[in-house]
Amino acid sequence: MTVNINGDTTELPDGSGLTDILGIRNIDPAHKGVAVAVNNRVVPRDKWDSFIIRENDNILIIKATQGG
Numbered sequence: 001m002t003v004n005i006n007g008d009t010t011e012l013p014d015g016s017g018l019t020d021i022l023g024i025r026n027i028d029p030a031h032k033g034v035a036v037a038v039n040n041r042v043v044p045r046d047k048w049d050s051f052i053i054r055e056n057d058n059i060l061i062i063k064a065t066q067g068g
Helices: 018-023
Strands: 002-005 008-011 036-040 058-063
Touching: 018 036, 018 058
Parallel strands: 002 058
Antiparallel strands: 002 008, 036 058
């Protein structure tokens, strides 16, 4: 299936979930500074394991960083 992740068109296997996507992006789901929205709706962290992505979903992954 085709989805959009942070502005990039990406092909994923059917039935992929949010934790699969985080793994593809090398993001540790346990990291405290990560937020995910699907189709402009924030997905609570406790739903990530069970949230299934669908064709044409628009996924935004935000990862907090330090700096200054």
